[in-house]
Amino acid sequence: xxxxxxxxxxxxxxxxxxxxxxxxxxxxxxxxxxxxxxxxxxxxxxxxxxxxxxxxxxxxxxxxxxxxxxxxxxxxxxxxxxxxxxxxxxxxxxxxxxxxxxxxxxxxxxxxxxxxxxxxxxxxxxxxxxxxxxxxxxxxxxxxxxxxxxxxxxxxxxxxxxxxxxxxxxxxxxxxxxxxxxxxxxxxxxxxxxxxxxxxxxxxxxxxxxxxxxxxxxxxxxxxxxxxxxxxxxxxxxxxxxxxxxxxxxxxxxxxxxxxxxxxxxxxxxxxxxxxxxxxxxxxxxxxxxxxxxxxxxxxxxxxxxxxxxxxxxxxxxxxxxxxxxxxxxxx
Numbered sequence: 213x214x215x216x217x218x219x220x221x222x223x224x225x226x227x228x229x230x231x232x233x234x235x236x237x238x239x240x241x242x243x244x245x246x247x248x249x250x251x252x253x254x255x256x257x258x259x260x261x262x263x264x265x266x267x268x269x270x271x272x273x274x275x276x277x278x279x280x281x282x283x284x285x286x287x288x289x290x291x292x293x294x295x296x297x298x299x300x301x302x303x304x305x306x307x308x309x310x311x312x313x314x315x316x317x318x319x320x321x322x323x324x325x326x327x328x329x330x331x332x333x334x335x336x337x338x339x340x341x342x343x344x345x346x347x348x349x350x351x352x353x354x355x356x357x358x359x360x361x362x363x364x365x366x367x368x369x370x371x372x373x374x375x376x377x378x379x380x381x382x383x384x385x386x387x388x389x390x391x392x393x394x395x396x397x398x399x400x401x402x403x404x405x406x407x408x409x410x411x412x413x414x415x416x417x418x419x420x421x422x423x424x425x426x427x428x429x430x431x432x433x434x435x436x437x438x439x440x441x442x443x444x445x446x447x448x449x450x451x452x453x454x455x456x457x458x459x460x461x462x463x464x465x466x467x468x469x470x471x472x473x474x475x476x477x478x479x480x481x482x483x484x485x486x487x488x489x490x491x492x493x494x495x496x497x498x499x500x501x502x503x504x505x506x507x508x509x510x511x512x513x514x515x516x517x518x519x520x521x522x523x524x525x526x527x528x529x530x531x532x533x534x535x536x537x538x539x540x541x542x543x544x
Contacts (some may be wrong), residue, residue, distance in 0.1 A: 250267050251266065254479075256273045260279065261485060264279070265282075266492065297316075306322050309326075351442075361374040371396050372398070374399040374404065379405050417451075425456050436493060439460055453469055454469075457474070464479055465483075
């Protein structure tokens with residue numbers, strides 16, 4: 213353990229090399245880190261002897277044993293053709309219950325109860341490659357935002373002190389997170405969205421429950437307005453105990469525990485036995501950058517426009533001169 217601490221949605225524009233990026237200050241309301249899904253995994257998802265209450269998207273293979281899937285999923289799920297679980301690859305389900313509509317490229321189900329008409333075999337109604345690119349760009353953008361609050365650790369509790377704005381940003385290093393007994397967020401406005409960017413690289417451990425997680429003095433187990441955004445250089449995250457907020461870690465393999473996960477999860481892969489409860493992220497996050505042409509491109513466009521106008525003017529003059537000559541000849 214190197215440190216511990218106690219649902220893209222919008223599509224991003226494609227940027228060309230040399231583009232001048234304009235960062236918008238506006239925010240967009242979200243009902244999840246990824247529209248329609250509480251857990252989004254771009255590669256494989258493997259779990260056993262627990263449940264997932266909400267909705268699930270898996271880019272590659274899904275393997276579940278003794279599981280209750282989509283137990284409290286929204287009905288119907290308005291995203292991805294109404295499916296509560298979408299699997300881009302194969303699905304292996306042994307012993308348990310499937311409550312929601314499932315789409316998979318192939319499926320092997322044994323000893324399980326499946327609701328009538330809930331299993332569809334075919335191509336996934338999600339472009340996982342495009343979705344992964346979009347989410348990674350979103351995560352990278354959020355990672356560039358400047359901190360609005362401060363981080364201190366006067367004793368064993370890690371204290372995050374906000375500025376009272378509607379959108380708070382904190383940046384934590386592994387050194388600041390190592391060995392704390394809890395996280396206390398203070399000085400933030402009621403219902404403020406809290407973004408916690410986690411820096412470092414390699415493999416790390418994460419929990420928001422072992423020593424408590426509080427906002428303005430209130431202990432919480434479902435901080436739906438809080439998201440931990442992990443740097444793309446963090447490749448593995450081990451969840452120790454439970455996690456009481458959302459996690460945006462599209463480049464990391466997440467290894468779970470037997471605790472609760474009360475929030476949205478976005479990761480490269482997941483393996484473990486966390487119970488995923490239906491506590492979707494409901495905060496407001498900044499919109500991604502908008503691409504505008506760089507000055508050189510604008511200059512070339514202006515020159516091209518002037519040349520077109522000049523050309524049209526010359527043609528008009530030439531045509532008028534020819535018309536005048538013909539008129540003179542006809543009048544003779």
